[in-house]
Amino acid sequence: MTQTPKSIAIIGSGLVGSLLAIYMKKRGHEVTVFDRRPDIRKTEFSGRSINLAMSDRGWKALREVEIEDNIKEIAIPLDKRAMHVIDTPLYFQEYGKDGEAIWSISRGVLNRRMIEIAERSGVHFKFEEKVWDVNLPEANLYTGETEKGEWTEYRFDIIFGCDGAFSRVRHKMQRRSRFDYSQHFIDVGYKELSIPANPDGTHKLDKNSFHIWPRGDFMFIAMPNLDGSFTCTLFMPFEGAISFESITTKAEAKTFFTTYFPTVQKEIDNLTEDFFKNPTSAMVTMKCYPWTYWDKVALVGDSAHAIVPFYGQGMNAGFEDIFVLNQIIDKHGDDWEHIFQEYQEVRKPNADAIAELSYRNFLEMSSKTADSEFLLQKKIEKRFAAKHPDKWIPVYSRVTFSDRPYAEALAVGDAQEEIMRRVMQLPEIGTQWDSPEVEMMMLDGLREETVNMD
């Protein structure tokens, strides 16, 4: 459905803000993007980003505005996990069938390119202009040098808050009565580190793998960049025996890396330097509702639903918000009140679902990777899925290599979990895990479960 052109402000020039700008401009609207930060095309990156893993939902949203190929130029497909387990030779786990892959992209490189695309399409960017206040019913913005100084007023028809987990736009909505809100931090922080390229520009570890060093309470990961380097992230508790707090000297850092990450021994000087140079960041799950105000204001991406990064879906979920919003616009045309109402009703349960799945992945990685019963369960599931690929699609695949709703993936996952709970209670499961009885029990379980597991 065509739309009357509106004057639209987008707060935040990050990934979600710039993609939404591209979508809205393509629909013929006048689009201005505000960002309190300088133009990322002219600055260094911050050293506090986890590399991105673009998966099916993200690509689908890019495809819709015909920039998928453009972005694939700066992405590296990863078709497997490379598992660096202590006292075990390096081994690989393929992600899915038929070469299914997630794609490693540097946040900074991607963001620069998307702003470039948006600007070329006619989007107007206002960098280093901080929005201090929003008049929600009027869709007016107030920007200025300082909170207490002179402000400039802007009037728009519609404002989108794409200003991330600590959104100023949401902050304004939050002061209204009957606005539900929660922010929950986990006790684990993260720090960006890096592994440089070989002198000839090649990668020091397998390029097409997502590298993981799981260590129970903490974890190290590495994702490749185009220039041969890897962007790595160390996830570790803030406090405790092995924690960011407990490592205070270069010698302690070196001992830590040598002890727990022997496969990157040669990089230790680099990693140690980064360890003290880069900040330690916190991770939060943020939920809120409503996401919109009349036909005037809407939150998109992290500002509406920030999640912990352990499913690699933060950006994908934000891009899917935009894809779904665009579909709803197709249905309702100029009726923005309906558009916003349906948008939040459709997306909220899915945002809650991916938040839950991401948080569970965090719990799983911190507490269960060394649990033998958990590993046995995963082995049984894997065997069954290989034999009945149409009947048992793992939740990871449903989230990563599908565009079915996140809420469905969560529900199916719960149903699978219930079947496995019963299977794992079998007294002889340790020895009988690959028996026909277990297989039958799982097939029966699938028949009983009311959730649609197609």
Added chain:
Amino acid sequence: MTQTPKSIAIIGSGLVGSLLAIYMKKRGHEVTVFDRRPDIRKTEFSGRSINLAMSDRGWKALREVEIEDNIKEIAIPLDKRAMHVIDTPLYFQEYGKDGEAIWSISRGVLNRRMIEIAERSGVHFKFEEKVWDVNLPEANLYTGETEKGEWTEYRFDIIFGCDGAFSRVRHKMQRRSRFDYSQHFIDVGYKELSIPANPDGTHKLDKNSFHIWPRGDFMFIAMPNLDGSFTCTLFMPFEGAISFESITTKAEAKTFFTTYFPTVQKEIDNLTEDFFKNPTSAMVTMKCYPWTYWDKVALVGDSAHAIVPFYGQGMNAGFEDIFVLNQIIDKHGDDWEHIFQEYQEVRKPNADAIAELSYRNFLEMSSKTADSEFLLQKKIEKRFAAKHPDKWIPVYSRVTFSDRPYAEALAVGDAQEEIMRRVMQLPEIGTQWDSPEVEMMMLDGLREETVNMD
């Protein structure tokens, strides 16, 4: 333990703020209370308060600073519920054994008296002075006419945020990383209404009862005032078939009151007038953590743990915060960092417990009062408690007529609930509810439960 006198600011002159001021002044500190509102002793009340029910925890906190008797002068003991059930004659339910009672107090009358007591003891009050900002590590305050205007700076040793569910002090803490926070509104609102006294100053309904008109989705309550009037509260969904939104004319309001509250038919003109004069207010459960910042700032009362009012414990929980804080001060003397650390660790689980119990009471009242299975369960519990009063103390009594931790009441309640879940599954429970078998089953259940149910 004695303390070095400190310069203490308390933000908020409500019930918790004024009681804390009395406690701190008694310890020899210099106490200044800030409130953005005018002195409540010089203004009309707002018409948006649910009358208070002081119970054991509240009295205990007042007794500690020797103002229990003073406050009892303005309180009316309620030793029973008066149940106004449709098509059923009015009946009464006693609260406990030995005349146990909750005490009805007007919020405004109580607040005026407590400010009076605090001021006479030497506490300094600054009314109509709004705190816009707090420097947490320095314990500095900034007040002024407007957010963007000139501010006055005050320096203190310690700041207490007693500024309620929408606390400005907490708001400042919330912007720090790793601060957990949630606000969850329920879909039911409330409105204050009143029933005036008889011409001779007597009460129109039984004076020593908490009057309840339970109607499933909505509910009307009335609590006596000293002047013969009743302060009433109508709890009702904001939206829906029978809701604040659906009643828009005086005729509709009259029909509503006549249909559902026949026992207050004579008051309908009054109630109808109040209905359109008084605002509809929202109810929120607010949780956060931490509650303190170093040895500088602490949240007390609703600012740390706002709860829905369905257990009548909001004020009691806030007063208990103060009582417990005071005990901890006795232990640690001048070590305010330890005091604040222990205070939040001890109180947080109890605040979460009373929040949960209050929310469950809301769910119970909205969905279960008409459920025959629920009523049968309550009948069985009541019979058992009467026969074994030492073995089965109802959760309501544990919360209201005890000073044992809220968290313990919640745990015992869950254990009782688990026993009853099994009892209610008996196929013949409808006819066998008063059989020796059921009694034995409950006794066995109590023996099995690991939670201490003394």
